[in-house]
Amino acid sequence: MRSTRSATPRCVRCEGGGSVPEPLLSVRDLSVVYETVRGPVTAVDNLQLEVGEGEFAAVVGESGCGKSTLLFAIAGLLNPPARIASGSVLFRGADLVTMTERELNELRWRDYSVVLQSAMNALNPVATLAAQYKDAMVAHGTHTKEEIHARSMEVLRLVGIDPVHLRSYPHQLSGGMRQRAMIAMALLLAPDLVIMDEPTSALDVVAQRSLMVQIKELQQLLGFAVVFVTHDMSLVSHFSDQLLVMYAGQVVEQGPTRTVFDSPSHPYSRGLLEAFPSIRGPRVPLRGIPGSPPDLAAPPPGCRFHPRCPLVFDRCDTVPPALYEVGAAYSRCLLHAPAAREVTS
Numbered sequence: 001m002r003s004t005r006s007a008t009p010r011c012v013r014c015e016g017g018g019s020v021p022e023p024l025l026s027v028r029d030l031s032v033v034y035e036t037v038r039g040p041v042t043a044v045d046n047l048q049l050e051v052g053e054g055e056f057a058a059v060v061g062e063s064g065c066g067k068s069t070l071l072f073a074i075a076g077l078l079n080p081p082a083r084i085a086s087g088s089v090l091f092r093g094a095d096l097v098t099m100t101e102r103e104l105n106e107l108r109w110r111d112y113s114v115v116l117q118s119a120m121n122a123l124n125p126v127a128t129l130a131a132q133y134k135d136a137m138v139a140h141g142t143h144t145k146e147e148i149h150a151r152s153m154e155v156l157r158l159v160g161i162d163p164v165h166l167r168s169y170p171h172q173l174s175g176g177m178r179q180r181a182m183i184a185m186a187l188l189l190a191p192d193l194v195i196m197d198e199p200t201s202a203l204d205v206v207a208q209r210s211l212m213v214q215i216k217e218l219q220q221l222l223g224f225a226v227v228f229v230t231h232d233m234s235l236v237s238h239f240s241d242q243l244l245v246m247y248a249g250q251v252v253e254q255g256p257t258r259t260v261f262d263s264p265s266h267p268y269s270r271g272l273l274e275a276f277p278s279i280r281g282p283r284v285p286l287r288g289i290p291g292s293p294p295d296l297a298a299p300p301p302g303c304r305f306h307p308r309c310p311l312v313f314d315r316c317d318t319v320p321p322a323l324y325e326v327g328a329a330y331s332r333c334l335l336h337a338p339a340a341r342e343v344t345s
């Protein structure tokens with residue numbers, strides 16, 4: 001039987017009772033606003049997320065829904081005109097939102113690291129991999145020359161690149177190798193959390209899948225947690241433990257990945273699932289979601305998805321839905337609100 005309470009999402013890994021450990025990452029009531037000439041734009045609206053040690057959390061949604069803004073906010077990398085309007089980002093209980101840049105620099109690379117969409121932009125084009133890896137290690141302690149060389153070779157081997165490429169410049173590597181070299185750099189100091197923003201998006205489909213498999217294998221081998229942003233829901237279906245589906249700055253569905261894939265409870269999640277081919281499932285015709293996401297400077301009243309929703313009904317354009325508990329997941333859809341049940345039944 002499905003429960004329909006309005007609720008705050010809980011940690012997927014904490015299910016099953018027993019003592020609940022402090023999550024590695026706990027994002028609470030997080031809102032991020034861009035100050036624009038047209039007024040404030042809320043790109044992340046009151047978001048909750050808990051990621052346990054070694055957990056893989058994926059954030060999916062169409063372009064412009066706030067995924068990268070969320071990721072930058074978690075990593076402490078937001079710049080004006082963006083600002084955190086409210087909420088906290090607790091990493092091992094310490095709030096990254098209130099830390100100074102110096103304190104954040106202490107944690108970056110060592111405790112958490114970030115892999116961005118394009119390694120070509122993230123890596124320094126005029127320095128060899130060896131020089132860049134050395135800089136990252138030197139900035140975080142007194143490593144000897146031998147230690148730096150040994151660790152640099154070790155992480156390159158981990159991602160399947162011949163250590164001879166320590167002498168290579170980024171432009172001498174293929175796109176897939178550059179992304180792997182960036183991931184290797186992120187693993188240099190064995191962080192507990194790796195935050196990834198569409199790390200496979202610049203690659204062809206075959207290279208994308210093989211990099212995903214490699215990321216998952218590394219995660220299982222080394223035990224780090226992952227927050228992974230992508231617009232392609234099918235990409236994370238077999239790799240993530242927890243899934244957040246974002247639309248127009250809000251989480252519209254959140255829960256264990258298997259639950260959301262097997263029985264998506266939000267019409268937007270269903271639309272996204274039908275918009276991408278499954279890696280292993282049967283061949284079915286792909287359908288897009290008609291229309292496009294709203295302008296966040298003037299989102300539609302009521303449910304933000306209602307102008308595109310195939311299941312829209314009379315209250316959707318006036319009543320903003322909360323996140324309602326639906327079995328093991330949460331859904332921001334009035335179809336799951338107790339009052340809506342009476343209206344629709």
Ligand SMILES: Nc1ncnc2c1ncn2[C@@H]1O[C@H](COP(=O)(O)OP(=O)(O)OP(=O)(O)O)[C@@H](O)[C@H]1O
Binds near residue numbers: 036062063064
């Ligand atoms: N520099 C900016 N100035 C003003 N508003 C911005 C800026 N960057 C982003 N936004 C607003 O924030 C929203 C979310 O942007 P964001 O880049 O986080 O989305 P996304 O889901 O990561 O998209 P993509 O997949 O294209 O990167 C945008 O739709 C836009 O309204």
